[in-house]
Amino acid sequence: MLIHSDRLFPVEPAAREVARRLYAEIKDLPIISPHGHTDPRWYAENEPFPDPATLFVVPDHYIFRMLYSQGVRLEDLGIPVKDGGAVERDPRAIWRRFAAHYHLFRGTPTRAWLNHTFSTLFGFTERLSSANADAYYDRINEALRTPEFLPRALFERFRIEAIATTESPLDPLKHHETIRQSGWKGRVVTAYRPDPVVDPEFEGFRQNLARFGEITGSDTFSWNGYLEAHRRRRAFFREYGATSTDHGHPTARTANLSQGDAEALFRRVSTESVSPEDAELFRAHMLTEMAAMSVEDGMVLQIHPGSFRNHNELLFRRFGRDMGADIPSQTDYVHALKPLLDRFGNEPNLTIIVFTLDETSYSRELAPLAGHYPALKLGPAWWFFDAPEGMRRFRELTTETAGFYNTVGFNDDTRAYLSIPARHDVARRVDCAYLANLVLTHRLEEDEAHEMAYDLAYRLAKEAYKL
C-alpha cells in the first residue's frame, strides 16, 4: 500500500484511538481553499490535462528544486529557457527521469502528497520507480483522457466548496469571466495580489504603472490617482468573488507616512531609478494604504513576507522567476508591523492574516501579536513548513499564546491541482493528532476536540476569509 490509514496519527495507542475518532468525523468535510495558485484557465476551459509530466513535474517547483539540487538540469525536465534554447520535449522521457529520482523525496511532504494522489486517484499500490515508470505513465495518461479527470469533474470529486486563485491587478480576469458565463456551479474566486504595481523593484514596475492606468482610467502617475486605481481595481476583483488581497514582500515592514511624504516618495519611485531604501519604504507604506482600503471595502489582507526570491542568479537569468530558488530569511514582525497596527490594529472589522517563513518568530512574536491585536490572525504553516512536522511545530509554538481561534484553518497555497485533497488531508490528520494529545493529557475534553477538529478543518477558513 502507498498510504496507511493511520498515517501521521500518534504512536501511542490511546492517543491514536482518539485521533482516529476525531478524524473520522471531519475527513470528508468540503474543502475551503482560500489562498492558492491554481490556474483559472483549467476551470474556465475544462480541457483535459495534457500528460503526466506536464501535470506533475513541469509546473511543480517542489519537484524540480529537489532534482536540480541533485544535479538534474532543468532543461531535461522540460522547463522552458528564456532564450528559447533546447529543452526536453518528450513527456515520457521527463517522467522517466522523475521516476528514477523518486527516492530523493523520501521523508518529504512532496512524496506524501504524490503517494496520496497516485493511490486515491489512480489506484497505484506500488512505489514509483524506474521499473514501473512506464506503467505509471500509461495508466495516468489514459485516465487523463476520461471525463472523470477533467478539471471541473475533479473539482467536484475533491469536494471543493470554494477555491481562490491569485491574480495581479493587471490581469483582465477573463477566465473568471468565462467561468461565470458558463453557468457551472463550482465556486472559483480571485484574490488581489498587487505586487507588480506596489513593489518598485518588480520587473517592469513603471510599465506596469502605465498599464494599471489604462485599465482603470486613473492617472497612476499621481499619488491620488494611483490610490484611486487600486480602489477601482479592488472593486472589479470583488465582482469576481475576491474577498482577500495578498502581499508577497521581502520583509513585513510597514510604514505610516504623512500625505506629503507619501506623495514625494511615490514621485521618486514612479519617475526616478529606485534606491533599495525607497523601494522598501514604499512597499511598507503601501501595506498600510491597503489596510486602510480593507477597512473600507472589507477585503482580508494577507501578508506573506520573508522569502528571498530568485536567490540563484544564474537560474533567474536563464529561466525567470518561480524556479524553486526562493529561500526563507529571518523576519521581524514586532517592530515591522507596529506602524500599521498603530493605525489599524484595534479595528474590529479588519482581518490581517500574517504568515511566516521564520519559525523562530512564532512563539516570540507572532503568537503574542495575534493573541492580542483584534485585527491580527495567524496564517497556517506556510510553504517549507506546510508539512507534518511544520504543522505540529506551528500548533506547539502558537496555541498556548494565541489559542486556536486566532488562527485561520488551512491554506493549501498550491499550483499543483491534484495535490489539493492530499494537502488538506495532511493538515486534518496533524490537527487531529495534536488535539488527541491535548485530550489524553487532560487539557481538552473530547467533545471540545470534536468541535475543534471541525473548526480547524472547515469553519475557521470559511469565516476568516468570508467565503
Ligand SMILES: [Zn+2]
Ligand atoms: Zn501563495
